[in-house]
Amino acid sequence: MEKEVMALRECYRSGKTKQMSWRRSQLRGLRDFLKEKEVEIFRALNQDLGKHYVEAFRDEVGILNKSLNFVFKELKTWMSTTEAKLPIIALNSSAQLVPEPLGLVLVISTWNFPLALSLEPLIGAIAAGNAVVLKPSELAPACSSLLVNSLPNYLDNEAIKVIEGGPAVGEQLLQQKWDKIFFTGSPRVGRIVMSAAAKHLTPVTLELGGKCPAVLDSLSRSWDKEASVKRIIWAKYGSCAGQACISVDYLLVEKAFSSTAVELMKVMIKKVFGDNPKESQSVARIINKHHFLRLKNLLTDEMVKDSIIYGGSMDEDSLFVEPTILLDPPLHSKIMTEEIFGPVIPIITLDKIEDSIDFINSRPKPLAIYAFTNNEVFKERMISETSSGSVVFNDAIVQFAADTLPFGGIGESGIGKYHGKFSFDTFSHYKSIARRNLYTDFWFRFPPWTNYKLELLETAFNYDYFGMLLVLLGLKRSRKRFHIN
Amino acid sequence: MEESVAVAELRETFKSGRTRSVAWRKNQLRALIDLINENEDSIFKALHQDLGKHPVESYRDEVGVILKSASYTLSCLDKWVAPRKSELPWLLFPAKGEVQPEPLGVVLIFASWNFPITLALDPLIGAISAGNTVLLKPSELAPACLSFLIETIPHYLDNKAIKVVGGRVEVAERLLQLKWDKIFFTGSPRVGRLVMAAAARYLTPVTLELGAKCPAIVDILSSPFKTKVAAKRIVGGKWGPCTGQACISIDYLLVEEKFASTLIELLKKYIKRFYGENIKDLKSIARIVNKHNFQRLHNLLKDPNVAASVVYGGSVDEDKLVIEPTILLDPPLDSEIMTEEIFGPLLPIITVKKIEESIDFINSKPNPLVIYAFTEDETFKKRILSETSSGTVTFNDSMIQFLCDTLPFGGVGQSGFGRYHGKYSFDTFSHEKAVLHRGFFPELEPRYPPWTNFKLMFIKLAYKFDYLGLILLMMGLKKS
Numbered sequence: 015m016e017k018e019v020m021a022l023r024e025c026y027r028s029g030k031t032k033q034m035s036w037r038r039s040q041l042r043g044l045r046d047f048l049k050e051k052e053v054e055i056f057r058a059l060n061q062d063l064g065k066h067y068v069e070a071f072r073d074e075v076g077i078l079n080k081s082l083n084f085v086f087k088e089l090k091t092w093m094s095t096t097e098a099k100l101p102i103i104a105l106n107s108s109a110q111l112v113p114e115p116l117g118l119v120l121v122i123s124t125w126n127f128p129l130a131l132s133l134e135p136l137i138g139a140i141a142a143g144n145a146v147v148l149k150p151s152e153l154a155p156a157c158s159s160l161l162v163n164s165l166p167n168y169l170d171n172e173a174i175k176v177i178e179g180g181p182a183v184g185e186q187l188l189q190q191k192w193d194k195i196f197f198t199g200s201p202r203v204g205r206i207v208m209s210a211a212a213k214h215l216t217p218v219t220l221e222l223g224g225k226c227p228a229v230l231d232s233l234s235r236s237w238d239k240e241a242s243v244k245r246i247i248w249a250k251y252g253s254c255a256g257q258a259c260i261s262v263d264y265l266l267v268e269k270a271f272s273s274t275a276v277e278l279m280k281v282m283i284k285k286v287f288g289d290n291p292k293e294s295q296s297v298a299r300i301i302n303k304h305h306f307l308r309l310k311n312l313l314t315d316e317m318v319k320d321s322i323i324y325g326g327s328m329d330e331d332s333l334f335v336e337p338t339i340l341l342d343p344p345l346h347s348k349i350m351t352e353e354i355f356g357p358v359i360p361i362i363t364l365d366k367i368e369d370s371i372d373f374i375n376s377r378p379k380p381l382a383i384y385a386f387t388n389n390e391v392f393k394e395r396m397i398s399e400t401s402s403g404s405v406v407f408n409d410a411i412v413q414f415a416a417d418t419l420p421f422g423g424i425g426e427s428g429i430g431k432y433h434g435k436f437s438f439d440t441f442s443h444y445k446s447i448a449r450r451n452l453y454t455d456f457w458f459r460f461p462p463w464t465n466y467k468l469e470l471l472e473t474a475f476n477y478d479y480f481g482m483l484l485v486l487l488g489l490k491r492s493r494k495r496f497h498i499n
Numbered sequence: 500m501e502e503s504v505a506v507a508e509l510r511e512t513f514k515s516g517r518t519r520s521v522a523w524r525k526n527q528l529r530a531l532i533d534l535i536n537e538n539e540d541s542i543f544k545a546l547h548q549d550l551g552k553h554p555v556e557s558y559r560d561e562v563g564v565i566l567k568s569a570s571y572t573l574s575c576l577d578k579w580v581a582p583r584k585s586e587l588p589w590l591l592f593p594a595k596g597e598v599q600p601e602p603l604g605v606v607l608i609f610a611s612w613n614f615p616i617t618l619a620l621d622p623l624i625g626a627i628s629a630g631n632t633v634l635l636k637p638s639e640l641a642p643a644c645l646s647f648l649i650e651t652i653p654h655y656l657d658n659k660a661i662k663v664v665g666g667r668v669e670v671a672e673r674l675l676q677l678k679w680d681k682i683f684f685t686g687s688p689r690v691g692r693l694v695m696a697a698a699a700r701y702l703t704p705v706t707l708e709l710g711a712k713c714p715a716i717v718d719i720l721s722s723p724f725k726t727k728v729a730a731k732r733i734v735g736g737k738w739g740p741c742t743g744q745a746c747i748s749i750d751y752l753l754v755e756e757k758f759a760s761t762l763i764e765l766l767k768k769y770i771k772r773f774y775g776e777n778i779k780d781l782k783s784i785a786r787i788v789n790k791h792n793f794q795r796l797h798n799l800l801k802d803p804n805v806a807a808s809v810v811y812g813g814s815v816d817e818d819k820l821v822i823e824p825t826i827l828l829d830p831p832l833d834s835e836i837m838t839e840e841i842f843g844p845l846l847p848i849i850t851v852k853k854i855e856e857s858i859d860f861i862n863s864k865p866n867p868l869v870i871y872a873f874t875e876d877e878t879f880k881k882r883i884l885s886e887t888s889s890g891t892v893t894f895n896d897s898m899i900q901f902l903c904d905t906l907p908f909g910g911v912g913q914s915g916f917g918r919y920h921g922k923y924s925f926d927t928f929s930h931e932k933a934v935l936h937r938g939f940f941p942e943l944e945p946r947y948p949p950w951t952n953f954k955l956m957f958i959k960l961a962y963k964f965d966y967l968g969l970i971l972l973m974m975g976l977k978k979s
Contacts, residue, residue: 032885068950068958076962083963098905109906114888116911193912201702208699212692215707217916222702241939248947286947296948397934398519401601404933412937418585419596419933424603425680429704431931444918446906447884450896452725452873460735461773461783463555471555475563476570 026145043168058156064299113442115143117193128157138437219430224380225263231387232271242386249410379425509632545643551786593938600929602630604680615644625924706917710746718874730765736897753857778823796843866912
């Protein structure tokens with residue numbers, strides 16, 4: 015593996031990946047891959063996660079196409095040099111900022127959106143001109159194989175490599191020296207990645223997870239109520255069966271409103287996912303037995319199982335868990351302390367909806383907070399009194415599709431951000447350039463020191479041009495500021 | 500343990516929300532300006548005691564920098580805290596997107612000893628402006644400045660939100676065991692690694708301002724006047740700030756063989772003019788911070804091959820911890836003086852046959868914080884920019900990029916990651932929260948199952964923002 019990494023470094027050093035033409039050609043290669051291999055992609059996603067091909071298009075292929083289009087449009091602007099304003103005192107000087115690639119980038123992807131979470135960071139790394147190693151997750155083996163076998167036919171193999179494997183391969187990769195590591199996954203492994211990166215002082219972006227709460231206010235209009243509930247259950251069950259870092263993890267409602275909410279949820283689940291979500295594949299399945307059993311344990315927990323008010327059936331052979339609702343499970347149970355990552359939604363009832371703020375703040379900072387409300391004051395409070403990667407009002411998950419919004423966490427939910435230009439930035443170093451000329455000089459910059467020079471330096475620092483003039487003309491007395499020679 | 504009590508109080512204060520108010524932030528910044536203005540003498544005295552800095556150097560590199568930084572921040576703060584609108588595609592209509600900066604929480608700042616006031620207070624300005632609570636740990640290697648900060652800060656700033664802690668390595672280690680929302684570290688790459696590894700336990704984001712050998716390329720210039728200006732700036736940039744003990748000091752020079760002797764003569768002339776004729780008459784120049792670093796530098800010179808390459812200076816005064824400005828010509832490239840960051844008043848000059856060779860030379864070493872290049876050749880400038888990597892590139896001057904509030908200051912590779920100064924300070928201590936406001940109407944049914952080909956077509960067109968196509972599809976005029 016060291017040889018492979020060295021070869022990548024040689025390739026990067028040749029300067030090839032910095033060329034705009036190279037970057038565009040690679041992005042076109044990705045576009046062709048998504049178009050020509052669409053059928054294989056759908057098949058792999060269905061095999062690994064039971065995703066229906068429309069869900070696969072919506073959450074993986076379509077998103078990537080959108081991102082690619084955005085990058086194509088903006089790349090030239092992003093790569094350009096920008097001027098930095100300097101004060102007048104910097105006579106005849108200029109300053110600029112120019113983005114440059116970091117060098118060798120390692121992208122470690124995860125299993126729930128195995129295409130999207132591999133290729134979206136890859137798009138950013140390529141756009142910024144880096145050489146890249148992509149390590150897809152071995153837990154989504156069909157997708158991993160597809161990437162390993164097909165991508166090399168569309169991309170420059172000298173500069174972009176896909177390496178398959180499990181934790182052992184991951185560890186080996188982490189021993190190498192990278193100029194940037196981009197990791198999507200759990201906080202536990204995020205820590206391991208960051209520790210490894212510390213050895214080489216490698217900057218990292220960590221896209222982690224957390225329990226993303228949804229807060230449902232007591233809405234009065236039935237349209238609002240229905241739309242909210244529909245969006246909540248969709249954000250819970252409709253995207254990889256709740257196995258997403260931005261899924262709604264749990265729901266907070268006022269006691270008085272909870273029965274309305276629950277009834278509406280039951281109706282919507284049937285309406286959206288149908289009577290047999292397993293057959294229709296409107297709900298994906300659990301990735302593997304390990305996670306299936308994990309979810310099973312969460313639900314069969316003595317403290318928790320009595321709070322199941324809807325669903326609850328699980329089929330180990332097909333790794334399918336039906337959409338499930340819990341009402342007020344104990345707050346110290348595992349299902350309320352760990353990220354659920356599955357199609358189970360606990361509803362926690364509160365006396366007042368405003369209590370949701372304290373509830374959220376008493377837990378680690380999530381990737382997203384979803385609040386369904388028309389109360390503008392409450393919205394303001396939610397923004398200013400909680401902390402999360404993002405806050406979305408009256409919808410969920412869609413922030414992922416906005417190229418102009420930074421996508422990333424804070425605290426336990428991660429470090430750094432990407433999407434759109436934020437992707438380009440996360441894989442770039444912005445080099446500052448200061449240009450001076452040799453015609454003029456401020457003689458008072460240099461020793462031997464005198465009070466007079468000090469006075470001039472002070473006016474210069476304060477951009478006090480008039481004061482400087484006065485000092486120079488001898489019209490301002492310099493007070494004796496120091497006694498040392 | 501004292502530190503955890505202090506941190507717990509900082510966390511309580513942050514939770515109370517007090518530090519989020521823009522009024523609070525501005526008050527703290529104004530108080531900091533007062534602190535500097537009212538204690539200028541004490542600051543000069545402390546810097547002279549710790550490092551032998553002349554008050555004018557102290558004003559230029561520490562007092563003036565902080566005053567400028569705080570005023571700039573005060574004048575821009577309202578703009579920086581305001582949410583930035585993000586344009587969203589029509590597809591999401593009705594929707595409003597913004598990016599809202601918010602404080603990270605409880606911040607730990609480690610300052611280094613060479614600019615003990617600036618490297619403590621400039622990050623502090625950033626952390627305060629972003630609304631955080633702060634624990635500041637200045638370096639114990641500059642004890643007078645440390646005492647000054649410990650004694651003075653509580654009289655001017657909000658004690659419950661901003662604390663200063665002294666002590667040695669053990670204190671730093673204890674601090675790193677605690678949970679922070681951000682760590683800002685200025686220092687060596689070796690300690691930078693330890694800081695980042697400790698931060699990994701809590702997934703704490705870090706900014707590391709480190710160092711590396713900053714080269715200065717000196718090309719042949721078109722007139723004697725310009726050559727003199729360049730020489731002055733090189734001398735001022737090597738020995739002016741803390742006698743070369745700065746992360747952005749010129750570490751070594753690269754010049755063409757045929758130009759070396761001319762340059763050396765000019766350098767000698769300005770060294771004598773600025774700092775004195777010899778070690779006994781040395782003035783307007785700092786001293787080495789302590790015996791340990793003095794020995795380290797002295798040892799660099801003791802290597803016989805290196806000693807033989809000294810062409811100016813070389814004298815040391817162990818009692819006063821002074822080493823006179825020293826120039827070396829072509830010391831062996833594998834000697835320690837050419838492989839380690841010098842951080843002292845020794846300037847090796849490496850000669851090359853053609854000045855363009857300096858690019859490969861620089862690339863054979865770790866990425867520096869700055870590359871300085873004195874040249875008028877525009878083609879050569881372009882090559883330097885595109886073929887080397889560094890935090891910054893400065894043409895035809897030294898050190899001044901540090902003063903630009905509009906230029907990000909930070910490294911890449913071994914010289915660190917993250918950046919600050921001006922708005923970049925505010926950003927480095929902020930979290931940019933994405934806020935998306937959506938309406939309940941209309942509802943895009945194709946988002947949801949049950950799935951049909953119509954919905955797939957709709958989603959395809961939607962991602963392309965092909966609004967005409969969508970209309971045609973909805974009117975039944977487009978085949979799904």
